[in-house]
Amino acid sequence: MDKHLIFMDIDGTLVDRDQKISAKTRSVITELQQEGHQFYVATGRKYSSAYEMAQKLNGETRVVASNGSIYSVNNTLHKKQLSREALAAIYETVAHQNLPMFFFGEHTVFYTEALPDYLQKGDQSRVSNNEEEDFLFIDSIDTLLSMSTRIVNGIIIADDRKNELNKVKAELAERDLLSLSSSHPNNIELIPKGVNKATAIQEIQKELVVPKEQIISFGDGMNDMEMLQASGISVAMGNAVDELKQQAKFITDANTEDGIANFLMNYFK
Numbered sequence: 001m002d003k004h005l006i007f008m009d010i011d012g013t014l015v016d017r018d019q020k021i022s023a024k025t026r027s028v029i030t031e032l033q034q035e036g037h038q039f040y041v042a043t044g045r046k047y048s049s050a051y052e053m054a055q056k057l058n059g060e061t062r063v064v065a066s067n068g069s070i071y072s073v074n075n076t077l078h079k080k081q082l083s084r085e086a087l088a089a090i091y092e093t094v095a096h097q098n099l100p101m102f103f104f105g106e107h108t109v110f111y112t113e114a115l116p117d118y119l120q121k122g123d124q125s126r127v128s129n130n131e132e133e134d135f136l137f138i139d140s141i142d143t144l145l146s147m148s149t150r151i152v153n154g155i156i157i158a159d160d161r162k163n164e165l166n167k168v169k170a171e172l173a174e175r176d177l178l179s180l181s182s183s184h185p186n187n188i189e190l191i192p193k194g195v196n197k198a199t200a201i202q203e204i205q206k207e208l209v210v211p212k213e214q215i216i217s218f219g220d221g222m223n224d225m226e227m228l229q230a231s232g233i234s235v236a237m238g239n240a241v242d243e244l245k246q247q248a249k250f251i252t253d254a255n256t257e258d259g260i261a262n263f264l265m266n267y268f269k
Contacts, residue, residue: 001268004214006032007042007064007201007227008260010053011183012220013237014041016256021056028261032268033060038208040064040071042197044155044183044223046104047077066104066153067181067191067223068200073207078200079106080192084148086177090190091141093171094156097164103138103147103154103190110147110154112138154190161186181223189223198226216267218252218260219244235263 008014015021029039041054042064050065064071070079082090087103094101100113109115115135138144144151158165162185169180169188179191205215213232217224220240228234228248236248237259245251253259 002214003036003038003210004216005038005040005201005205005208005210006264007040007197007215007217007231009219009221009224009227010041010043010045010050012239013218013224013255014260015053019053021053022258022261024258025261026057028264029057029061032264033058038062040204042068042200042217042219042224042227044153044189046109046152047106064197064200064204067189068195068197069152069192070106071200071204073204078203079152080195081152082148082154082178082190082192084145086190086193087144087148087151088141089172089175089177090154091144093168093175095141097168099156099158099161099164099168101138101154101156103144103151105147105150105152108133108136108150110136110138110144110151153192156188156190157186159186181225183221183223196226197224198230201227201230216264218263220255233267235259 033039040062041050043050044067045065047063047065047070050063054061054063062072070077103110156168165188173180178193179195181189181191181196183189201215215231216233216235217227217231218235218237219228220237222241222243225244225247234248235250235252236245237252238254238257252263
């Protein structure tokens with residue numbers, strides 16, 4: 001069979017709630033890689049986190065991170081960033097609503113309020129192998145802008161504050177300085193203008209000369225929509241939001257039921 005490019009979201013798609021990849025999924029992916037198919041994780045996570053997850057599969061798995069802002073192809077890392085104008089607009093708009101903001105570099109999380117447990121607050125003092133902080137507190141717009149060359153993308157996360165999130169999203173959309181998406185109803189993904197997972201896929205597709213009909217993508221959230229639309233074979237997880245299921249060509253089992261592995265076994269048999 002012709003060699004395929006296969007893109008997988010991480011959270012809610014490749015891993016379970018405990019951030020585990022099942023043995024079945026790992027086995028199926030490894031076997032297909034040995035047959036020449038190329039796999040990517042494609043996620044809103046920062047690059048170092050996405051890379052770590054890719055390595056949990058194996059060293060042959062490549063990375064699309066920060067919702068398409070960073071991706072690797074042919075041993076070259078490509079990166080796009082939020083502009084200073086976009087960062088200023090985000091800070092001014094979101095601060096008025098008193099919502100927590102998180103920004104991401106390749107390795108660092110920049111945050112404006114207390115870090116949630118899942119961002120490993122206990123490790124704030126640890127310095128990464130790249131000699132960059134894992135976490136850095138942003139106390140003002142000036143501090144944020146001073147870090148602009150290190151920031152790739154961001155996210156606003158606020159449970160049970162849908163009205164404020166909707167207001168912020170509308171105001172930022174009107175400013176037209178960045179791309180906006182959501183991986184969950186409780187967040188707004190902040191992405192460089194004109195960038196999403198699909199734009200990264202299209203660049204990789206062009207570089208590797210793979211036709212659209214040989215691209216498979218798996219996702220569960222609204223920030224996967226463009227990725228699925230850019231793929232010849234679009235697959236929504238059984239646990240995906242309804243809007244994604246309506247757009248996908250196929251629906252597989254949930255992430256906790258080996259949805260990726262089951263689809264690939266049927267497709268390539």
